[in-house]
Amino acid sequence: PIPTLQPATMPPPATPTARPEFLTIRYPETPPSAVAAQPLYLSECATCHGEDGNGVVPEARNFGDVDYMRGQTPVRFYQIITEGRNEMPGYKEQFSDEERWDLAFYVWTFAVGADTLQQGQAIFEQNCAVCHGADGVGVVPNAPDFTDVAFVAQRSATDFFQVVTEGRGAMPAWQGRLSAEERWAVIEYLRTFAYEPAVGVATAGAPPAAGGEEATPVPTEAPAATETGAIPAAYLQSGCVSCHGDKAQGGAIGPMLVGIRARHIKEVVRKGRPGTAMMAYDQAAISDADLEALAQALSAMTLQDAGVELSQAVVDHLTKAQAALAAGDKAAVETHLKKAQEAATDAPPGVQVTLQVMIQRMQDPNWDKYIEMRLAALLGS
Known part of the structure; x- marks a missing residue:
């Protein structure tokens, strides 16, 4: 049988304790510079790790391994540079704290190219800056500050990828709007708010680097008025x-x-x-x-x-839902809303999402007031 209690002869499990180096880390007050680290890397690190970061001696880490790098954190590399690991010596005495942080961020150069950062910048400015700010500091409540070195250094690209993909809190999931490649690109770009990358990206508000795709700016003025009014x-x-x-x-x-x-x-x-x-x-x-x-x-x-036009099939089912609502037939309302949703498979995303929200709100205590309002807006009645 599988025991449910720990045998008396077995020692109690050890209580996990933080590694000493985690307790003494001092994060830089200014962004680390991968640019400044390049000559130091070439003179002191390339002998083992190679000028291209692929590793030239046994057990030397391959910094060009994209999958590996996506799972690592800058603070982990800082710890290894400081204390050493396996055959690699520590450089706490040889390099200053600033130099070690610069190197910790520099190694991402081998896994993230300029084209990736430029693609990520375009995506960020089009989709993310409205909440996170063009400079990454966050402009809405609870948006993280990507210029916070400690925040970025403690998280891997994979950590960010999960949040971007699945959403968290008020942030929606982007899996259905951005491809995996686009999500990885925007993640690598947002990390550059915390350090100076060794490959060029345009600063906020400036033109993109040569060869980069020009991003569509976030609108700052309302569009022209329509016949019934303008969006403020x-x-x-x-x-x-x-x-x-x-x-x-x-x-x-x-x-x-x-x-x-x-x-x-x-x-x-x-x-x-x-x-x-x-x-x-x-x-x-x-x-x-x-x-x-x-x-x-x-x-x-x-x-x-x-600029929205509903198909006749959608209108017909919404009209029937409205009649069922007036008759107090909740089941019929929900049935016709679902049929309207089925008929809207080729409709713009906004129509499909609106119908989905209406169906979900059928479970609310005051569902009838909400559905009445939505149907009136959709049918113009």
Whole structure:
């Protein structure tokens, strides 16, 4: 039989303790420089690790092994450079603390090229800067500061990849919007906010390095007004566009916002939606005046303003759902919403996400009020 209690003769398990080097690490106050480390690496490290980082002596680590490097952290390399490991001696006495940190970040040069960083920069500026800031410091509540050396040094690219892929907290999952290659590229780029890379990327707001793909800038001005009204600048400046689209038409993450009651919009913006990508925005993020203007503008918009056209099949099922709602038949409402979703397989992502959210909200206590509002917006009634 499998014992359920520890035998009396067996010594108690040892309590895990932190390794001494973890307790004494001092993270640099200024970003490490892979550029400054290059001559030091060539003169002191290349003899064993090779000028290309592939390793020229037995047991020398191959820094060009992309899969291996993605699972490592800068702080781990700093520890090895400082204390040594296996046949490699420690360089605590030979190199200054600053030089060891520079080297710890320099070795990523062998696994991450300029083209990858430039691709990542374009993706970051198009998709991530609205919440994380063009300089990586974070502009919305709870967004991490990528310029924090300790934060970046303690995390591997794989750690970041998991968060970008699956989402965390208010951050949505990007698996369905970015390919694996694009996710790896943007991760390697965001890490450069914490150090100076040895291969060129453009600084925030500057043109990309030669040969790099020019990124589409995040809009700072509202688009031209439609017949019924314009989207106010606060919509774009507060980051709504990244999930809900530039015309509030919705996207792969967020539902459409056109025709939604102003009171509902204000409540959701201030309180957020727990368990979803919708975070709460306080006064520092958007003032009451801007929020009021935003809510009123969105509530006055129509599908035509957002450039959305529903197929007749979708309209028919939504109309039947509206009739079922008026009759108090919840089961029929849900049935027709699901049929509308099936009929919308070729519709824009914002339509599909909106219908999915409506189906999910059928489980809420006040489902009928929400569905009534959504149906009125979708059917223009």
